[in-house]
Amino acid sequence: MSTPKSRVHAIAGIVIALMGVALGIGGTWLVVLGGSWYYPLAAAGFLATGFLLLAGRPAALWVYAIVVAGTLAWALWEAGLDWWPLAARGDVVFLVGLFLVTPWVTRAFNHTDQRPASGGGDRRVSAFRRAGLPLTAALGAAFLVAVASWFTEPHRVEGLVPASRAGSTPTTQRVPPGEWHAYGRTAYGQRFSPLEQIKPDNVANLAVAWTYRTGDMRGRPGDPVETTFQVTPLKIGERLFLCTPHQSVIALDATTGQEIWRYDPKIQGGLALQHLTCRGLSYHAGTGTSAAAPIPPASTPAPAAPPTSPERPQPIAAADGKVTDRCSAKLFMPTADGRLIALNPTDGAVCANFGGGKGQINLWTNMPNVNPGSYYSTSPVVVTANLIIVGGTVLDNVSTNEPSGVIRAFSVETGDLVWNWDSGNPEVTTPLKPGETYTPNSPNSWSISSVDEALGMVFVPLGNQPPDQWGGNRSANVDRFSSSVVALDLASGQVRWVFQTVHHDLWDYDVPSQPSLIDLTIQGQSVPALVQPTKQGELYVLDRRTGEPLLPVVEKPAPQGAAARDRTDPTQPVSALSFDPPALRESDMWGATIFDQLSCRIAFKRLRYEGRYTPPSTQGTLVYPGNFGVFNWGGVAVDPQRQIVFATPTYLAFLSQLVPRADDKSLYVQGDERPADSLPSLNENFGAPFAVRLSAFTSALGLPCQAPPWGYIAAADLTTGKILWKHKNGTVRDASPLPLPFRMGVPNLGGPIMTAGGVAFLSGTIDDYVRGYDVTNGDQLWESRLPAGGQATPMTYTGTDGRQYLLVVAGGHGSLGTRAGDYVIAYALPKT
Known part of the structure; x- marks a missing residue:
């Protein structure tokens, strides 16, 4: 008859033996795939320990001691003194060992072995x-x-980080120090403020000054998954201007947060949206009153609505609300139904002197493949003295019959088309005639452009032609301009230069970020430069006059072997300033336990992976860095005084598997999960020979299969390319089943800002915090808990009370699954 103590051995033996079986099956599979022999050897140790426990023999502890020691030696050999990779290898092994030395187990051995020990004593x-x-x-x-x-x-x-350099010449671009007039503060896109009231020695005293809630949350009928609150507000005069996910425009008092006016553009329903967001507004100062002037009496009730555009029936901006006969200063708002609306910043009235009395431009004019919602500007437009320059996003990986990625310039006063640059027909930039259409499916610019009016150029980051993962039908012009930054002449729209960041892009490595313009001191001379972050981790530093690299760029051999009827380029460009991570190895696989780490190793070995730029395949390809991007639309911040970049590199691997299509109607990757209403069937690639399955490379527990850190902050010298410091950043508090604040370094989506006070700010990490950092050494100096995900770029300004404010938008991100919200939060130092 068994005793309770022997039952302990029996239960422990069975459990440990079953662990051994699981490790043996998985480990043998891994060895067959060419992987580590550790797992079958560990399985033998687990099985032996389990059987010896069942037999009640103390030798079980000897055997398991060998398992623990062997695991420790193997873990140190593969991971060194790196805690999280060590923990994944040894946590289960260690916990089982701890159980085996508890009295429940050891006393059971004593109960079964009570003979006198040889030489006397108690056995x-x-x-x-x-x-x-x-x-x-x-x-x-x-x-x-x-x-x-x-x-x-x-x-x-x-x-x-060095102090300010001699000869550095920060450009104010006529923006007052306490204001923020464009997405990146100025048209240069630096995300740098000359304010210096907040410093490393007082930033810890920042506290909430006011909070405003917009009332606009994701989750309405017809919203796509990626409905996000990503706006960076403008600060003009004494007002803040922002837009919401569902495209309302709001003006607030910058010092108190009180709402002044709100405009609803009445967005058309039933849109084929892949994304629903508004990253920001654009501002033209005009020649009249400032944005803070009193509401003029010229604002009147709307007149009868003029007829809608023949190309595309749309709501009319002026049909419901105030109208101003003439706006000097203007705010420009791009809408999800393909309009660009001009508003009076004084009172939110529609500007009747824009768009032929409608107060709006119809961006569907001359577009091919009209499909409501499949084209619009998710990012703020570029504004110069005389022009508005507009790009837009098209549906990604839905079909080969999408709208054009054309770039257009309109008169800032009237909204009349001045020129259009179509990468499918790049030499002809004169406006199209009625009835003509732009090149369909051409590379688009969904991100933010920058402009240097003194040089007469606008710098446009371009994406890819859909589908992203198969390019067998791309034209010579598409291959020339895809995934590049293009400098266009402001006067004519003609190409001044083009720099391609990926040749024949098959990885969705769009150029995602606004180019940052900065003057660098090189060999004693001031050189106008452009800093272009990329998804694959390169930061290209170019002479913005010519597009020639200021830091070396070399062509390195790339993996070959594209899918049927496609090709790959033999080399790809690599910059001297690069945050490209080392290629993944089997030993880089990770998990919460030894078991899911084993499953990740098996998955890694089954995928096609030959390093960065491994072509997509029907086998399944590991894409690293993934198309989430080392850098995304948030970009980087550059300091024109210290001539450095503050960057937030993110490292996540993705999977890409091509699925052969036999027809242009069946759903190959979504099956019966067709999106409701008009939302598109993503990744089906109707019209192409392959659909594509895309996902993050995660374990069955939903954790990344690659070891942390997954996110950093870093600073680098823009004149030498040297990385000056780099620290992991953020916790898994809001991304794990339990709210554990493990500081593992997590992904972020949303850009940083820097200030002349020597403090940088970032709110985009997937934990709900805004943080402040010492620019000199990267130390975190301050953090504040946010009520929702902060996936937007902060900004800073001066209030009427003389205090410097930090403004953070916390609304969450649908695709990342961060907490939804509608918060605008201002922080400031205590009043003195």
């Missing part, structure tokens, strides 16, 4: 000493290694 004591002490020693060694790893940061780069 119940010697049994544990002979078997339990080696296991205890092995566990102690593992614990000491774990403790040592808590005090090491192998991924950290330490260093200091």
Whole structure:
């Protein structure tokens, strides 16, 4: 008859043996795939331990001591003193070992072995000493290694940022120091403020000054998954101007947060939207009153609505609300139904002197493949003294019959078309005639452009022609301009220069970020430069006059072997300033336990992966960095005084698998999960030979299969390309089942800002915090908990009370799954 103590051995033996079976099956599969032999060897140790426990033999502890010691040696060989990779390899092994040395197990051994020990004494004591002490020693060694790893940061780069350089000439672009007139503060897109009231020695005193809620939340009928609150507000005069996910425009008092006016553009329903967002508004100062002037009496009730455009029936901006006969200053709002609306910043009235009395431009004019919602500007437009320059996003990976990615310039006063640049027909920039259409499906610019009016150029980041992962039918012009930054002449729209960041892009490596313009001191001379972040982690530093690299760019061999009827380029460009991570190895796979780490290793070995630029395949390709991007639309911040970049690199691997299509109607990757209403069937690629399955590379538990850190902050010298410091950033508090604030370094989506006070700010990490950092060394100095995800770029300004404010938008991101909200939060130092 079994005793409770022997039942302990039986249950523990069965559980440990079953663990051994699982490790044996998975480990053998991994070895067959060419992977590590550790797992089948560990499986043998688990099985032996389990069977010896079932037999009630103390030798089980000896065997398991060997398992613990062997696991520790293997973990150190693969991961070194890096805590999270060590934990994934040893957590289960260590916990099982701890259980085996508890009294429940050791006393059971004593109960089954009560014969006198040879040489006298009590065998119940010697049994544990002979078997339990080696296991205890092995566990102690593992614990000491774990403790040592808590005090090491192998991924950290330490260093200091130099002080302001002699000869540096920051450009104000006529924006007052306490204001923020464009998405990146100025048309240069630097995301740098000359304000210096907030400094490293007082930033810890920042506190909430006011909070405003817009009332606009994601989750309405017809919203796509990626409905996001990504706006960076403008600060003009004493007012803030922002837009909401569903495209309302709001003016607030910048010092108190009180609402002044709100405009609803009455967005058309039933849109084929892939994204629903508004990243910001654009501002033209005009020649009249400032944005803070009193509401003029010229605002009147709307007249009868003029007829809608023949190309595309649309709501009319002036049909419901105030109208101003003539706006001097203007706010420009791009809408999800394909309009660009001009508003009076004084009172939100529609500007009747724009768009032929309608107060809007119809962006569907001359467009091919008209499909409501499949084209619109998710990002703020570029405004110059005389022009508005507009790009737009098209549906990604839905079909080969999408609208054009044309770039157009309109008169800032009247809204008349001045020129159009179509990458499918790049030489002809004169406006099209009625009835003509732009090149369908051409590369588009969904991100933010920058402009240098003194040089007479607008700098446009371009994406890819859909479908992203197959390019067998691309034209020579598409291959020339895809995934590049293009400098267009402001007067004519003609190409001044083009720099391609990826040749024949098959990885959705769109150029996602606004180019940042900065004057660099190189060999004692001031050189106008352009800094272009990319999804693959390169930061290209170019002479913005010519597009020639200021930091070296070399062509490196790339993996070959594209899908049927496609090709790959033999080389790809690599910059001297690069945050491209090292290629993944099997030993880089990770998990919460030894078991999901094993499953990730098996998945890694089954995928096609030969490093960055491994072509998409029907087998399934590991894409690293993934199309989430090392850098995305948030871009970077550059300091024109110190001539550095503050960057927020993110590292996540993705999977890409081509699925052959036999027809242009069947749903190959969505099956019966066709989106409701008019929302598009993403990744089906109707008209192409392949659909595509895209996903993050995660384990069955939903954790990334690659080891952390997944997100950093970093600073680099723009004149030398040297990374000055790099620190992991953010916690998994809001991304794990339990709210554990483990500082693992997490992804972010939303850009940083820097200030002349020496403090940088970032709110875009997937944990709900805004943080402040010392620019000189990267140390985190301050953080504040947000009520929702902060996936937007902050900004800073001066209020009427003389205080410097930090403004953060917290609304969440649908695709990332961060907490939804409608918050605009202003922080300031205490009043003195």
